[in-house]
Amino acid sequence: MSELPRELRDLVLSGPMVHLSTINANGSPQVTVIWLGLDGDELVSGHMRQHLKLRNIERDPRVALSFDAPRVPGIFLNEYAVLRARARVEPSEHAWDLLDRLAKVYMAPDATFPVPRAPGYIVRYEVERVSGIGPWAA
Numbered sequence: 001m002s003e004l005p006r007e008l009r010d011l012v013l014s015g016p017m018v019h020l021s022t023i024n025a026n027g028s029p030q031v032t033v034i035w036l037g038l039d040g041d042e043l044v045s046g047h048m049r050q051h052l053k054l055r056n057i058e059r060d061p062r063v064a065l066s067f068d069a070p071r072v073p074g075i076f077l078n079e080y081a082v083l084r085a086r087a088r089v090e091p092s093e094h095a096w097d098l099l100d101r102l103a104k105v106y107m108a109p110d111a112t113f114p115v116p117r118a119p120g121y122i123v124r125y126e127v128e129r130v131s132g133i134g135p136w137a138a
Contacts, residue, residue, distance in 0.1 A: 003041055004127065008081060008136035012036055012043065015105040016067035020045070022056035022087075030056055035102040036065065043085070043125040046098035048115055054089050057123060061086045065125065069134060079134035085125040095120025 004012075018036040021029055032053050034045045043065070047054055057063060063086070069079035092098075099120075100113040130136050 004043075005130070005136040007134065008130065009038060011067070011069055011081060011134075011136075012038055013105070014070070015102075016069070017106075018045075018065050018067045020053060021064040021066075022053050023060045023062060024052075024056060025059065035099070035106050036067070037098060037102050037105070039098075039124070043083075043127065044098060045123045045125075046092075046095040046102065046120060047123065048095060048099070048118065048120040050089075050121060054121055054123070057087045057089050061088060063087045063125065066132075077133055079132070081130065081132040081134060081136055083125070083127050084129040084131075085127045087123050087125050090122050090124065091119065092122040093119050095122050098122060 015035070018034050019031055020034045021031045024030045030052060037044050065083040065085060067081055071078055096113060096115070096117045103111040103113040
């Protein structure tokens with residue numbers, strides 16, 4: 001997918017908690033919650049350690065990301081997005097900087113990421129398909 005729809009970019013920038021689904025070595029699903037941001041037109045997440053989700057991505061880059069739009073009272077089915085993507089893990093000296101930037105969205109505008117500065121990993125997501133309910137869905 002070349003460019004994310006503006007409404008989807010705005011939703012990502014608003015700081016929804018994102019469910020990242022990866023595939024375990026035995027083929028079973030693994031789901032975790034992450035912070036998601038943008039680096040230009042690319043979706044990114046930061047990680048300080050190489051947990052199972054990163055090892056799964058390195059073995060099989062197929063992932064799904066899902067997140068809700070802010071809840072609207074009285075709506076039967078709230079807007080949400082599901083992204084099918086290919087992910088790649090990059091060791092990075094800038095992972096903490098990304099997480100510190102995201103802490104200002106996910107925690108508070110004056111927050112500092114509460115882990116000592118160190119090298120980590122940045123995951124970049126190449127979105128292949130967007131679905132869900134909202135203006136971003138085909």
